[in-house]
Amino acid sequence: MADDLYDAIILGAGPAGASAAILLSQKDRRVALIDGATFPRKGINAGWLNTRTAPLLAELAVDVKKLLKHTFSEVTFHNEDFSKSAKPKFDGTAGYLVDRNELDNALVKRAKACGATILSGTKVREIQLGESTVSACFEDDTQVEGRLLMLAAGRATALLNHVGITHGGSGSIIWSGQVDAPLPKSAGKRESTVGVVLGLDRKGSFAMYCLSSKWTSVTINWYGERSGAMPAFLQICRSLYEQNLLPDNLSAQAAASTLVSCPASAALDMDSHVGKNTLVIGDAGGFVSAASNEGIYPAMWSAQIAAGVAHEAMSIDHSQDALMTFNTQWRLQMADYLRSPNTDAQFLLPLIFSNQPMADRMGAAFFSGENI
Numbered sequence: 001m002a003d004d005l006y007d008a009i010i011l012g013a014g015p016a017g018a019s020a021a022i023l024l025s026q027k028d029r030r031v032a033l034i035d036g037a038t039f040p041r042k043g044i045n046a047g048w049l050n051t052r053t054a055p056l057l058a059e060l061a062v063d064v065k066k067l068l069k070h071t072f073s074e075v076t077f078h079n080e081d082f083s084k085s086a087k088p089k090f091d092g093t094a095g096y097l098v099d100r101n102e103l104d105n106a107l108v109k110r111a112k113a114c115g116a117t118i119l120s121g122t123k124v125r126e127i128q129l130g131e132s133t134v135s136a137c138f139e140d141d142t143q144v145e146g147r148l149l150m151l152a153a154g155r156a157t158a159l160l161n162h163v164g165i166t167h168g169g170s171g172s173i174i175w176s177g178q179v180d181a182p183l184p185k186s187a188g189k190r191e192s193t194v195g196v197v198l199g200l201d202r203k204g205s206f207a208m209y210c211l212s213s214k215w216t217s218v219t220i221n222w223y224g225e226r227s228g229a230m231p232a233f234l235q236i237c238r239s240l241y242e243q244n245l246l247p248d249n250l251s252a253q254a255a256a257s258t259l260v261s262c263p264a265s266a267a268l269d270m271d272s273h274v275g276k277n278t279l280v281i282g283d284a285g286g287f288v289s290a291a292s293n294e295g296i297y298p299a300m301w302s303a304q305i306a307a308g309v310a311h312e313a314m315s316i317d318h319s320q321d322a323l324m325t326f327n328t329q330w331r332l333q334m335a336d337y338l339r340s341p342n343t344d345a346q347f348l349l350p351l352i353f354s355n356q357p358m359a360d361r362m363g364a365a366f367f368s369g370e371n372i
């Protein structure tokens with residue numbers, strides 16, 4: 001396999017990389033999809049998706065009905081001490097609760113079914129950009145070569161430096177942590193619900209809790225100093241239990257969890273997402289919504305645009321010129337979605353709890369990337 005030249009080597013088999021692999025394989029391109037992890041990944045890893053994800057998953061021809069079976073239409077916004085709440089209205093479904101491992105596994109399985117070669121279980125340590133090819137070198141010293149590379153290795157990947165691309169410095173860092181647990185049998189059958197606790201500090205930090213018929217989860221997104229994030233996470237887990245919003249107190253699990261830094265909407269601050277024979281997509285390219293720290297749909301969306309650009313580039317002689325169009329194409333389509341709402345959320349906060357149209361607009365901003 002190491003001697004074969006692929007049309008595209010895709011580094012990272014998360015939602016971005018696996019989606020790109022499916023779309024290019026569907027166009028009969030020879031694709032190697034690489035990940036240090038092995039699939040299927042196991043265990044619950046709860047997440048939410050917006051409604052725009054359904055047509056995108058349909059284009060990838062995965063089992064949309066199965067993956068998106070946990071719809072939610074009930075959302076509650078709370079203030080930081082739970083003394084106020086508001087329920088935004090949505091036209092039907094607000095979004096979906098998904099098991100991330102189930103989603104990622106389904107995408108990788110589909111990529112394989114479409115003809116992509118899955119190279120999993122060994123990490124890439126180095127990328128070499130040649131004149132007309134790109135090589136990914138594994139930790140076991142084997143390598144794989146392609147005409148172009150899609151870098152989809154997730155947030156904070158050091159491999160960006162290997163392709164001469166850096167994150168912009170001005171985006172805000174969000175400290176994120178998540179705990180999930182199976183729903184206890186005693187909780188009985190229930191509709192999927194989602195709550196967002198707003199205004200945890202003056203910087204816009206928020207927490208989110210989700211209850212599907214199978215699991216519960218709490219996520220914190222903290223815009224302040226790292227030192228403040230864990231105490232806030234533990235407190236919110238305790239409060240959600242005390243307020244009877246979750247059946248379990250997940251603070252012990254939270255204390256054992258690791259916080260990670262997410263460069264929210266960093267894509268907007270980056271000069272370019274195109275290196276020599278390389279496109280950067282998903283979290284690696286900072287494609288994360290500033291309003292909600294949502295990244296799965298933006299990762300898949302950036303992959304969809306990149307796959308179209310890459311296919312076009314491989315069909316013509318001056319492929320680097322064609323690759324460069326990725327920079328304008330994603331900005332035209334995605335920039336508004338990724339940008340922070342152009343209103344100070346802190347100023348809006350009291351209105352959300354006193355004015356239904358304002359709660360509805362906050363719901364649309366949070367779950368559909370619309371501006372307030």
Ligand SMILES: Cc1cc2nc3c(=O)[nH]c(=O)nc-3n(C[C@H](O)[C@H](O)[C@H](O)COP(=O)(O)OP(=O)(O)OC[C@H]3O[C@@H](n4cnc5c(N)ncnc54)[C@H](O)[C@@H]3O)c2cc1C
Nearest residue numbers: 012014015016035036047048123124153154282283295296
């Ligand atoms: C706590 C938390 C909760 C979140 N919850 C949500 C949510 O509910 N909804 C939502 O939309 N977004 C959520 N996000 C964001 C979302 O998880 C990411 O935006 C999304 O996973 C990005 O997809 P990706 O494919 O770009 O990267 P990833 O999913 O990170 O995939 C990157 C892949 O690259 C592989 N890789 C990395 N380096 C190497 C290497 N050197 N060699 C080989 N393989 C490598 C990794 O193993 C990984 O599989 C959350 C983020 C966090 C931190």
